[in-house]
Amino acid sequence: MAGEGRGRKTRKKGSKKKGTPDHALAAKYIKDWAFRSDSSAGEFLPWRDEKMLFEFHCHSNRSDGFLSPKAVVERAHRNGVKILALTDHDTMEGVSEASAAARKLGIRLIPGVEISCIFTHSSGAEESVHLLAYYSSYGPSPHEELGKTLSTIREGRYLRARDMLKKLSNLKMPIEWDHLAKIAGDGVAPGRLHVARAMVEASYVGDLKQAFSSYLYDGGPAYSTGSEPPAEEVVKLVCRTGGISALAHPWSLKNSVPVIRSLASSGLHAMEVYRWDGKMTVFGDLADSLGLLKIGGSDYHGRKTQVESDLGSINLPIMAMVGFLRLARPRWFEAIQETIRSFVEDPSITKLERLWGFGDEKYKAKMAMLSPNEAIKLSLNSWLSPEELDSPEIRDLSQKLQSVIIREDA
Template sequence: MGTKKKTKPSRGRKKPRTSADQALALDYVRAWAHPTPPPEPSADAVDGFLPPHAARMACGGGANVLFELHSHSNHSDGFLSPSALVERAHRNGVTVLALTDHDTMAGIPEAMSAAHKCGIRIIPGVEISALHSPREIPGAGEPVHILAYYGMCGPSRFDELDNMLLNIREGRYLRAKNMLAKLNSLKVPIKWEHVTKIAGEGVAPGRLHIARALVEAGYVDNVRQAFNKYLGNDGPAYATGSEPFTETVVQMISRTGGISALAHPWSLKNPDAVIRSLKGAGLHAMEVYRSDGKVDGFSQLAEKYGLLKLGGSDFHGKGTKDETDVGEVKLAITTLCSFLEMARPIWCSAMKDILLKFAEEPSAANLGKTLKFGQLSNPDGFAPIDSGTDVVNLCLSSWLSYDDMEDVELEEVRSKLVCYAAKT
């Protein structure tokens, strides 16, 4: 009989080395997410295999760069205020948070203020309700949600986007009433006052608010059961609102300086047809990653149509055990790098448009519009009417990273404001 070979006791798996590409991607993302550069590593910390900047990972230079690209507050159907959401994200180690409430950006200013205190960055976002209807028949088609991501300054041509969102929200009121009427016909009466109380003052009621009312009234055990039994897309109480067509939404996002991404495509009946149509309209990305990993079929669809693969928790703060927590979906550093490489030129162009509009008519009133979303990091003591260039310089230092600020096209904005300041 042969003797068994002795095996050495395992000391744990070695951590895989970080490739040079990953190291460069990390530097690129960190430069945007953390404008203040980290300390240089000591000579002892440098791994000879990596370029020196990559060794920052080994010396505690903030190696973990965590983006959360899909979250909701109580300005739509989330349970937490924007401030509470930001605080939770910060506790969970999130570096950059996209607030993507349904059909509203009303929570962004509060999130910006809270994030400034926490030291994390906010990506102003919104999840827009739409209908995919190949024949463009109003009120008919498959419900689709499209995420929009904007730079720190928010959307250019904001009034256009806001009018679209307002129309959708107004349609949500009618939609909710139609759903309650259908529930009543099913002998499941829910009072309108009950739903609006759950939604909160000024918040357009959605399906989740009705689902919560069904739970509180004792008709179902939980929100998931409410959707499965009554409110799902094929449910007996489902109703549509005044959602625009998907292609219109994607084109609006592009026109206002945003990045568009298809949300939770696994909920679609015919995802290939929807994605093909949206790609033709200018779609940039789609969700592929979830807390349970990459959804292979949709990863292949993203590759087929040349779309960036993204993902997020879709956090609502319901407090249930099965909910994915904010920051739980961790995207690879190379994915984040690709996202920013795509987004930053688009965001810079939108920022230029916003500042040029201010330069055409500098005033305190227009300054308020300019700063609707983008907070200034150090606004103390500057007077925009006396020196319009201060607005540009402060906006740039607050909204952009150092390399973005070197964009020579922005000299046109500065020149206009210098001329204005000379006349005052």
């Protein structure tokens, strides 16, 4: 989706003036959380300079982006991003690869996802809504609930894509399914951007912008709906599974105020409002009035044929990051406890693997060589503060872990 400030390539530094007490305390708060290593000694990852760039919204080729998750992280690192959330559409499949790359480069990766939803107005009119969800390194808890929802949405995307191709064929613009699937990539549910790319390659349109503006826009002649759940229910789902929910690009909504008010009453935590220049869109005052956190992200896809905001180009103030973490960390802490508790109560191999969160195969192999207690302590060290690690809840769970016997899955 297009956002405000598109076409700007210049990357800005943090907008908060440096050298002030508030800035120093904010920087320390962020560093103390974001740059802990996963070593048992509690070491900190290197902090090479004082720039504070955060990226809350970007995509890889696991959905409709052009770059691999690893390449997204590498580009973010080159741009000076310190904290990065990968938010592919309706999937978290790219998070493990991104996490591995982030650990090597000293970037803190927040596992995220952009969830496709539908909002129904009081008039009965429907419009597409995208919600961002941010989780701890252990992911949602329980894992199954969000996973089933995302799977249903992805299945609906396949049906939706076939319907769009049927409509394009009726418009004398036939596209073969195999060609669309090749553009999307193995295991990736095709989206509108993939259809747009196919239209460009077939020379039906001059560029992606024309594909959307003439055919694929909401309600357009080649538009089709999928199996998106109600937006209010998704907000509640994210809350239930230990995540932080945020409304993506509210400026793209046709009738934004009723949507935002309804989602806020359902438990929405945040909304994108910051632009590339650090200024807020017109939604800043509404966010304040509803008690929503104000965040922002580039919505980077790595498009080669269209200028877009680059990773880290949204000038998010450091205090916005502090506000986000102060809300998120207690929720993530509770979700992490729930994941460990679930394993203690039913110590199966499947649940053991979930304790490694979004680690890649190499990381999981490293953890598998340790006892559950040692491995959990090691992985928690990179995500929790010393105070959280020493909390009665974690100490109690650690004690219980010492006596667990892992069983084979049925």
